[in-house]
Structure formats: C-alpha cells, structure tokens
Amino acid sequence: MNSAAETKHVPVPNTTIKPKSRDSKSIYSIQNFSLWYGSDQALYDVQFDIPANNVTAIIGPSGCGKSTFIKALNRMVELVPSVKMLGSINYNGKDIFSPKYKVEELRTNVGMVFQNPNPFPKSIYENVAYGPKIHGIKKKKVLDEIVEKSLKGAALWDEVKDRLQENAFGLSGGQQQRLCIARCLAIEPDVILMDEPTSALDPISTAKIEELVQKLKEDYSIVIVTHNMQQAARISDKTAFFLNGEVIEYSNTDELFSNPEDKRTEDYITGRFG
Numbered sequence: 001m002n003s004a005a006e007t008k009h010v011p012v013p014n015t016t017i018k019p020k021s022r023d024s025k026s027i028y029s030i031q032n033f034s035l036w037y038g039s040d041q042a043l044y045d046v047q048f049d050i051p052a053n054n055v056t057a058i059i060g061p062s063g064c065g066k067s068t069f070i071k072a073l074n075r076m077v078e079l080v081p082s083v084k085m086l087g088s089i090n091y092n093g094k095d096i097f098s099p100k101y102k103v104e105e106l107r108t109n110v111g112m113v114f115q116n117p118n119p120f121p122k123s124i125y126e127n128v129a130y131g132p133k134i135h136g137i138k139k140k141k142v143l144d145e146i147v148e149k150s151l152k153g154a155a156l157w158d159e160v161k162d163r164l165q166e167n168a169f170g171l172s173g174g175q176q177q178r179l180c181i182a183r184c185l186a187i188e189p190d191v192i193l194m195d196e197p198t199s200a201l202d203p204i205s206t207a208k209i210e211e212l213v214q215k216l217k218e219d220y221s222i223v224i225v226t227h228n229m230q231q232a233a234r235i236s237d238k239t240a241f242f243l244n245g246e247v248i249e250y251s252n253t254d255e256l257f258s259n260p261e262d263k264r265t266e267d268y269i270t271g272r273f274g
C-alpha cells in the first residue's frame, strides 16, 4: 500500500498547477486528490477546477473512478469505511475535508441525482416538500410555493399539477427522475451532481432531462457523469476524461471532442476502447 493511504486525509497547500480551462468562476477546485478503497487506489492526483454555471461532464470507461469522484464532491464517498484520501477539494474556496468544515454546508448546497430515480414512497407533493420541511419550513403556503417553483424548475409542473397528492411511484421513470431533480431544487442548492441520470430512461425522457440540464445551468453548476459520449458532447461545456483513476484530459467540450490532445482520449471518443 502507498504510505500516503495510511492517512485519512492530508490537505495540500494551494500551490498546484492550475488547469488550462479557467475562464469563469470556479465552484470547485480539486488539487492532487487521490483516493483509496482499503489498499486499492481508485483516484490518482486528480486536479482541475469546476466552473460555476456550467455543465461539466465526467466521462471514461467502466471502473475508471467517475462515480467515486462525483461522490467525493459531496463527501458521500466517506460512507465507505475503508476510504482514505490525499489532497484537497475546495468548494467555494473552502477545503471540504478540513476538520473545521461543516458537512451540513455541503448537504444544503450540493444536491445529487442518481442513476435510478429514487423517489420516496410518498406523494408527489411530499417528495418535494420533504427537504424544506427538514430545514424547518412549516407554513403550508410557503411549502406550496416551493413545491410549485421546484416542479416548474424541473419541467414537471404541467404534468403533475392536478395530481400532487398521488403517490410518486405512479409516475413514469422519466417523470420520477424529474421529480428527483425537483426534490433537489427544493433545497435551493448551488450545485447539482448527476450520476448517469438518464441511463435508465428511454430516449424521449432522456431528451427532456438533457434539455432541462441546459436550462438549469443558468442558475446552478452541474456535474454529470455519463457513459454516453454524444450526451456529454451535446450538453456539457467542459469535459474531464478519466482513465484508470486519472484525469487524462480536461478541456472545453468542443475542443476535447474535436481536437483531443491525448491519444488515449482520441481512442476513447472514437470508440477504440471502453
């Protein structure tokens, strides 16, 4: 085992080389971030900035560390007891792994949407009102407004406004995924992390989510893991290509897809492997 892995987390000073794409404010800055599951290293020296109000796509073959990376951004990865990390991830200028950092700050500012829609076994209304209620909002009028605004934000309102008290499981898969996005919007996050949000959906539902992502970036910063390179090319502004736990290339999406710098990126995007 690398001796660095013995340490739960060691921050590094803010003196690392900056990635080339830095044309807007960064919401995350990742510096020399490595991660181990027990003695198996899953991420190696990951280093790039994630810009605000952009869609950043994470692509790469199965097992290259995409999900691990996105789950590090909200510290969900720590739920695996054997995890050890080195380096730092700054969110809004603060190291999220610093002992002083309050994880609640991440939980309220960073929402997550998963591969399979996972609504609660509750009504459509309660699914969206749940987070605000946990945050202490009790007035029905305020909750009604949040529910309407969030469902509109997730482009679902028109389809469900007359059936808000019905069970969320009665919605189609694509509607359930948009409900999960509405649930995320209800807590007014800055960032939405999406881990393959359309891989369980049909092409029409996928197109709706892609259109929605484009709209959401006006107000949110979005990081999306996707296996689908066409999707990354269609909807993202920046793309990071991961391979065997390393970031091989990080660039503007149109540059990475039209003129990749690294042969391995070229091989992957042209379907030679993965």
Ligand SMILES: Nc1ncnc2c1ncn2[C@@H]1O[C@H](COP(=O)(O)OP(=O)(O)OP(=O)(O)O)[C@@H](O)[C@H]1O
Binding pocket: 037, 042, 060, 061, 062, 063, 064, 065, 066, 067, 068, 069, 080
């Ligand atoms: N909870 C865990 N415990 C141990 N090892 C894990 C765990 N989660 C992931 N790994 C390992 O970490 C590596 C990266 O996995 P990860 O799920 O992040 O890859 P991925 O790129 O998201 O893959 P996929 O596209 O198949 O979802 C893999 O070798 C995987 O086996």
